[in-house]
Amino acid sequence: MLRGISTFALLSVLGLGACASTGGDAVTPNSETSEAVAFHPFMPGVMPDRVILNLTQDPSTSMAVNWRSDASAPEGFVQYAVATDGPGFNAVRETLTAESELTHIQDEGEPLVVAHYHSATLEGLTPNTQYVYRVGDGSHWSEWFQFTTAGLEGEPFSFIYFGDAQNDLKSMWSRVIREAYKTLPSVNFMLHAGDLINSEDSDIEWGEWFYAGGFLHAQVPSVMTPGNHEYSRQMELSQQWRPGFNLPKNGPEGVENLSETVYYVDYQDMRLISLDADMSGDFESSARIQAQWLDQVLRENDKRWTAIFLHYPFYSTRAGRHHENLHTFFKPIIDRYGVDIVLQGHDHGYSRGMVANVPDGEMIRDERTGTMYVVSVSGPKMYPVEDLAWADRKANGLQLFQVLTVDGDTLSYQAYTASGRLYDAFDIQKSDTGPNQLINRIPEDAEEIWEPDYDQPSSYRRP
Numbered sequence: 007m008l009r010g011i012s013t014f015a016l017l018s019v020l021g022l023g024a025c026a027s028t029g030g031d032a033v034t035p036n037s038e039t040s041e042a043v044a045f046h047p048f049m050p051g052v053m054p055d056r057v058i059l060n061l062t063q064d065p066s067t068s069m070a071v072n073w074r075s076d077a078s079a080p081e082g083f084v085q086y087a088v089a090t091d092g093p094g095f096n097a098v099r100e101t102l103t104a105e106s107e108l109t110h111i112q113d114e115g116e117p118l119v120v121a122h123y124h125s126a127t128l129e130g131l132t133p134n135t136q137y138v139y140r141v142g143d144g145s146h147w148s149e150w151f152q153f154t155t156a157g158l159e160g161e162p163f164s165f166i167y168f169g170d171a172q173n174d175l176k177s178m179w180s181r182v183i184r185e186a187y188k189t190l191p192s193v194n195f196m197l198h199a200g201d202l203i204n205s206e207d208s209d210i211e212w213g214e215w216f217y218a219g220g221f222l223h224a225q226v227p228s229v230m231t232p233g234n235h236e237y238s239r240q241m242e243l244s245q246q247w248r249p250g251f252n253l254p255k256n257g258p259e260g261v262e263n264l265s266e267t268v269y270y271v272d273y274q275d276m277r278l279i280s281l282d283a284d285m286s287g288d289f290e291s292s293a294r295i296q297a298q299w300l301d302q303v304l305r306e307n308d309k310r311w312t313a314i315f316l317h318y319p320f321y322s323t324r325a326g327r328h329h330e331n332l333h334t335f336f337k338p339i340i341d342r343y344g345v346d347i348v349l350q351g352h353d354h355g356y357s358r359g360m361v362a363n364v365p366d367g368e369m370i371r372d373e374r375t376g377t378m379y380v381v382s383v384s385g386p387k388m389y390p391v392e393d394l395a396w397a398d399r400k401a402n403g404l405q406l407f408q409v410l411t412v413d414g415d416t417l418s419y420q421a422y423t424a425s426g427r428l429y430d431a432f433d434i435q436k437s438d439t440g441p442n443q444l445i446n447r448i449p450e451d452a453e454e455i456w457e458p459d460y461d462q463p464s465s466y467r468r469p
């Protein structure tokens with residue numbers, strides 16, 4: 007441990023702080039060596055790190071922020087103001103005290119990490135307004151970041167949806183999130199459909215996830231739903247999840263183990279709902295609680311558009327990977343309320359198609375009455391994909407990100423590859439008199455891609 011402290015102190019003196027990296031991949035949680043190391047490249051420091059914005063239930067008037075610091079900073083503050091064209095905001099900034107929590111987290115083969123996590127929610131904000139903010143302990147501050155609150159109903163907005171990032175986050179997922187941001191610089195938020203990392207408590211992997219997105223996490227708000235890799239084999243949620251994020255706490259009342267994994271956000275014309283798929287896949291009681299809550303949240307929904315995101319797919323990219331509990335508990339509710347789109351991960355491949363809103367509608371493709379189901383992957387781990395009947399468009403071996411834009415009665419969707427090439431697109435059109443209409447816009451020159459299977463690095467396996 008002494009070695010860790012002295013190395014860290016040296017980095018701090020050099021001004022490299024908590025974001026200092028060895029620049030190499032020598033230390034990984036999947037390393038063959040079982041000897042614990044005392045220091046890793048993403049240890050906390052006095053400077054705030056892992057700064058991330060999360061959407062609140064009403065992102066037009068509030069914004070959630072979360073960050074980390076080392077054990078020396080028990081208190082955290084957010085300073086914020088309406089953005090100005092010059093430094094004038096500094097004279098009118100407000101200061102908010104965060105809720106701070108001391109954590110001791112140690113994953114197998116990694117050093118003990120003692121850190122404070124801080125979370126705060128800025129409230130009373132003005133819709134469609136740009137703000138600046140910074141976080142710190144009063145002496146050590148982040149830079150000023152900028153974000154824009156959600157607008158009003160009727161105004162267009164866009165977001166990026168990522169399937170599993172999970173592996174080689176620093177070296178191979180980074181280009182995907184950065185290309186996504188370049189494709190759509192006015193993105194309103196980012197959505198992650200689970201398996202953000204491979205080993206739930208690995209501080210190195212979480213460090214890589216934050217490193218890959220860098221300052222984007224601090225200026226573009228995110229929502230995320232946990233996958234099976236955010237859970238331990240004993241079904242315990244990652245110790246990094248609730249301290250590391252500040253997600254809405256409007257899930258099933260009094261159900262502690264679904265807090266910040268089951269929730270909804272109203273973003274302008276869309277109600278966006280996170281379900282905890284892993285809990286529902288393994289525990290029927292959890293699925294029942296979530297189904298009852300989902301039914302209520304959809305019954306009270308007055309938004310024009312509805313999206314659900316969860317990790318396990320209702321319809322898989324390969325036969326034999328369906329999750330029966332999802333069909334038993336959630337599909338009837340999705341059908342009853344005509345949910346527009348379901349965004350998923352887990353299969354490490356790409357498939358999407360519209361499936362009929364009828365009981366036993368399994369695998370019945372229906373372009374005029376159904377719900378659109380999408381499965382995608384953004385990281386480098388790939389599974390084989392099969393040519394199943396439910397899906398209009400598939401891909402094997404591609405890292406992808408998806409851009410969704412809601413503008414009045416039209417939801418437009420594009421899937422891009424890691425290199426920025428358009429691979430898939432469609433529109434969903436709403437009408438007051440009938441069901442949604444699907445308009446496929448698959449690029450004419452883009453043949454379906456079936457990359458050959460290749461040997462995955464052994465580190466992609468769960469330790």
Ligand SMILES: [Fe+2]
Pocket residue numbers: 170172201233235352353354
């Ligand atoms: Fe995964």
Ligand SMILES: [Fe+2]
Pocket residue numbers: 201233234235317351352353
């Ligand atoms: Fe998964």
